[in-house]
Amino acid sequence: MSGFAGHVDVGDGHQIYAELTGPADAPAALFLHGGPGSGCQPAHRALFPKATRLLMFDQRGAGRSRPHGARHANTTAHLIRDIEALRARFAIDRWLVVGGSWGATLALAYALAHAERVSGIVLRAVFLGTRAELETAFLDTLPRFHPALFDDFLALLDAPERADPLGAYWTRILDPDPAIHRPAARAWAGTERILSRITPAAARLDRDALAAPGPLPATPFMEAHYFRAGCFLDAPLLDRASALRPVPGHIVQGRHDLLCPPATSHALAARWGAPVEVIEDAGHDMADGGTIAALRAAIAAMAAR
Structure with a gap:
């Protein structure tokens, strides 16, 4: 099969x-999008040389996959099985695996489960799927770098909930009542968006707009589903990373990434042995500074091996 664009039935009611x-x-190469819950974009395809047999897909419940937003039978293990089903369907023996943020989490989990199918790995903004990383980003980095935004973030919660703000947010986001999940989803997405950018368009939440009618961002719901469950990881990825030493890799890391800081990439590199390329003028957003150019170069070099 030379090319394909469409839906694939992977069971459990998911296409x-x-x-x-x-x-x-x-x-061959595989691109894994972030979130969890976002989806693939044309800009992701532009990271790869034209002479690449590239597979991109929207993970369960994300992007154009159906049913949109579905969280049943949606775990990391399900996504790994989907990747293998797609690899087999399109008769790909081995491939370069590329992902950033949550896409890096899934890339590592897949490579640890199926190392024999991975010719190389290129990661950006490493996230290892742990509660500790999320607490660092939202409960340590956020109040230190954006104290007024942190006040906005906490203002949505009742006093007892502030003992565990992350757990309270995830519970609210997954509540079936729109009056509860609507403002929580918008506040979570707005806070995350500000943290992801070096020069955000706004540095505060618009509290009056949080409960307004209108479309809601999709990603907070899938993130709450995954984050509340420890990203459905059986064991810490960092503890197993030394198993990846035979697999060549490259890590691209923004110096000023407030969501996935350089310390995480360096901790992974110490176990794995892959080099870390730090982009000095970049934060978490792939469009920052020289991140895209660095990814293109790393992918081209890995594909040429």
Whole structure:
């Protein structure tokens, strides 16, 4: 099969949207989007050389996959099985695996489960799927770098909930009552968006707009589902990272990433042995500074091996 764009039934009532492009005899690559819950974009395809047999897909419940937002039978293990099902469907033996943020989490989990199918790994903004990382970002970094925004973030919660703000947010986001989940989802997404950018368009939440009618961001619901469950990881990825030493890799890391700081990438690199390329003028957003250029170069070099 030379190319494909459409839905693939992976069972459990899920149909995931997938796109396969590039020459059938070209080196194969897999791109894993972030979130969890966001989806693939045309800009992701532009990271790869044209002579790449590239598979991109929207994970269960995300992007164009159906049913949209579905969280049943939606765990890291399910996503790994979906990746293997797609690899087998399109007769790909081994591939380069690329992902950033949550996509890096899933890339590592997949590589640890199926190292024999991975020719190399390129990661950006490493997230290892732990509660500790989320607490650092939202309960340590947020009040230190954006204290007024942290006040906005906490203002949505009742006093007893502030003993565990993250757990309270995830419970609210997953509450079926729109009066509860609507403002929580918007506040979570707004806070995360500000933390992801070096120069955010706004540095505060618009509290009056949080409960207003209108469309809601999709990602907070999937993130709450995954984060509340420890990203459905059986064991810490960092503890197992030394098993990846035979797999070549490259890590691209923004110096000023407030969500996935350099310390995480360096901790992973120490176990794995992959180099970390720090982008001095970048935060978490892939569009920052020289991040895209660094990713393109790393992917091209890895694909040429």
